[in-house]
Amino acid sequence: MSTPKNPGPRLPDRPVRPPTIAREVPATEVPATAVPSDTGSILERLKAAKPRATSTADDAEPGRGHTTSGTSAAPGGPAQPSGNTASGTPTPGTRDARSGIEGPDAGTAAGPGAGTTADGSGRGGRADSDAAHQVRQAAGRARAAAGASGRALTRGSSAMARSMGSWDPDLVRQAVVTACAVACILGSAAGVGAFGGPSIRDAAGGLFAPDATLLAPASSAFSIWSVIYVGLVAYTAFQWLPSQRTSERQRRLGWIVAASMLLNLAWILSAQSGRLALSLVVIMLLLFALLAAVRTMNNHPDESRLEGALVDTPLGLYLGWVLVAAAANSAALLTARGAELFGWDGATWAIVGIVVVLMSAAVVCSTDRGRLSVAAATSWGLLWIAVERLLGEPVAVDVALVAAFAIFLLLITAGSRRHRVDHAHRRWLRAQEDALREPVDLLDDDYQDSRY
Incomplete structure (x- = not known):
């Protein structure tokens, strides 16, 4: 084989200039425009570039005056040895970026266990991540359970609505009236202190007592409640009769009576709690409900005497007594507030109250055939007001006389x-009989003979 004519460049037998020992130069002293030496090899430049890539993590930490790389080099220049050897062994007070282990000085400064900081933080991070994952799972299960519950409630409400739509409204009305009657009876028992609470007479600081106001009736007057409750029970039983189930009168009257019984219970509870203003509002609502019931009875008259005795009479007694009770409740509230309207004394206002009760009851009694039950209950209350003002305390003879005249x-x-109504009815019946009777022929021979 022949030798090529141009074997390539020849290396010099000895260096052009004597070698120099590189001193340790801090990274801050190396100029940014340092030019690499002509004698530097490619391998040395590669070694110089490797620590620059690994030292970025520690360079970002403030307050450190040393690098973690084994060497330091200027950009583009030859590698310069630093405090660390080429094998990466750390010197005292330094830390190896690859292993994360600090030297003795750093361990002394950080205290015992500083070398395990990274492992501890790693375990804490994993624990936090697991806890967050469990919380997310629990939240997902809760959302799923809530969605299932909502769907179940929706299906249940829809089924209930469909079921209620198929109920007989007349049967529902009868059941509601019965339940309200039971609640009203229990409330009346609570009103006399049967369940341990104060009675109506002792409630509100005794303002409902007979001697509290000039419009308070004697204690014997409250015995009418027994008659009223018996009548309400009789009405409740009567409306369960098959003939009354689809009666138009009961359909319009039942809900009003049920509301009145609930309002009666509410008045007892408010009076026992001493809330006079609330009790006055409730008893006025009760009065309006009973007036609506009387109007319904006038628009749909009773069809038999039994219905009149079991429906009209109890409700009339109920209304007549509530008129007197509303006046007594108003007097109790004004007395508790110490009101002195227009400078009139208590006797004057008591007379005004009696006149208002008289006019209201007279208007109601002037409807239909004359509501004698309303007149009887109102007269009962006014009678015991007159008795209490004559024989009890405080004495007010003028109030008693006005009550008697009312x-x-x-x-x-x-x-x-x-x-008047009965007389008009008898005339109408007589007219009907006359219309059915055969006319009399005055020219008939029999009629002429009957005259002699």
């Missing part, structure tokens, strides 16, 4: 209405 006028009004 009883007379009320009974006359109701009786007169009943007489």
Whole structure:
């Protein structure tokens, strides 16, 4: 084989200039524009570039005056040895970036266990990650359970709505009236202190007692509640009769009576709790409900005497007594507030209250055939007001006289209405009989003979 004519460049037998020992130069002293030596090899430049890539993590930490690489080199220049050897062994007070282990000085400064900081933080991070994952799983299960519950409730409400739509409204009305009657009876028992609470007479600081106001009736007057409750029970039983189940009168009257019984219970509870203003509002609502019931009975008259005795009479007694009770409740509230309207004394206002009760009851008694039951219950209350003002305390003879005169006028009004209506009814019956009777021929021979 022949030798090529151009074997390539020849290396010099000895260096052009004597070698120099490189001193340790801090990274801050190396100029940014340092030019690499002509004698530097490619391998040395590669070694110089490797620590620059690994030292970026420690260079970002503030307050450190040393590098973690084994060597330091200027950009583009030859590798310069530093405090670390080429094998990466750390010097005292330095830390190896690859292993994360600090030297003795750093360990002394950080205290015992500083070398395990990275492992501890790693375990803490994993624990936090596991806890967050469990929380997310629990939240997902809760959302799924809530969605299932919502769907179940929706299906249940839809089924209930469909089931309620198929209920008989007349049966529902009868059941509601019965439940309200039971609640009203229990409330009346609570009103007399049967369940341990204060009675109505002792409630609100005794403002419902007979001697509290001039419009408070005697204690014996409250015995009418027994008659009213018996009548309400009789009405409740009567509306369960098959003939009354689909009656138009009961369909319109049942809900009103049920509301009145609930309002009666609410009045007892509010009076026992001493809330006079609330009790006055409730008893006024009760009064309006009973007035609506009387109007319904006038628009749909009773069809038999039994219905009149079991429906009209109890509700009339109920309304007549509530009129007196509303006046007594108003007097109790004004007395508790110490109100002095227009400078009038208590006797004057008591007379005004009696006149208002008389006019209201007279208007009601002037409807239909004359509501004698309303007149009877109102007169009962006014009678015991007159008795208490004559024989009890405080004594007010003028109030007693006005109450007695109001009883007379009320009974006359109701009786007169009943007489006029009954007389008109008898005339109508006589006219019907006359219309069916055969006419009399005055020219007939039999009629002429009958005259002699």
